[in-house]
Amino acid sequence: MPDYLDESVMKIVCNGEERTVAPGNKIVDLLRELGLEPDTVVVECNGVVLKREEYDTHLLTEGSVLELIRFVGGG
């Protein structure tokens, strides 16, 4: 069955790449799946910067565009 007919998966775009996640997944579930410690990442969802406490409640929806950002070395 193609993805678009399968209601058990949702498509999102994370850091420019398409991914599939299960409906009902929250931001924190995606971060954990990616091996990221939530406290070390800033999340922008559809252009809005989320607060850390929202990671545990914010539901991913079909077509969500996420940017996962963190501090790196710079001058």
Place this chain on the structure above:
Amino acid sequence: MLTIAGREFGSRLFGGTGKFASAELMRDALAASGTEMVTVALRRVDLDDPADDIMRFLDRDRYLLLPNTSGARDAKEAIRLANLSRAAGGSPWLKLEVTPDPRTLLPDPVETLKATEELVKDGFIVLPYMNADPILALRLQDVGAAAVMPLGSPIGTNQGIITAFQVRIIIEQARVPVVVDAGLGAPSHAALAMEMGADAVLVNTAIAVAGDPVRMAKAFAMAVQAGRDAYEAGLGEARDKADASSPEIGLDFLR
């Protein structure tokens, strides 16, 4: 003591965290520099290396983080990065950088002024990276910049203070601290900036790419202190004509 936006800094050397060969080397060089303020950048997480996190090597009790908006090409991009930075670091401190041309990395004065004004209104403590333009420094100060950061020479060029004439005017006129940023390639460049009366300098590349970054960090720390001491002690005036250091009288016995 240097004070920016009400916060005191024991060191007038600000450090960068880019270009170090390893995070451990960065940590040790920063410690050796004695700095209390370090810049960082914001980028997408590398999903292939989720554990790669520079923050594990930066002691937040020791260093105030100064996130930059490097990579921003206009005010809008800089403001987006600023909001991400405040969410990431929980702090309003910001080194505003708007550099539309990757070839020169020179800052855009119009977009920098626009972004400074908006970000200050939004509660950020803004330290704008700017070309060494004395009028722009006044304009940035007027819209609420906490300090101004004129460049000595373009980012990463190690050419020293090729803007000395303008930097002197900026220092003379400024009511906010002046931090000479970018292009300081040797401790002597940093000492010169401090002798001119700069309040602080920011050094990244020259320390990070040195053969021994820890030792270079110490060298910069000493140079910054030496330059500051010289400025406070009061330098003698430069003259065109010679002026003998030894007495001119008491030579009769020679003639």
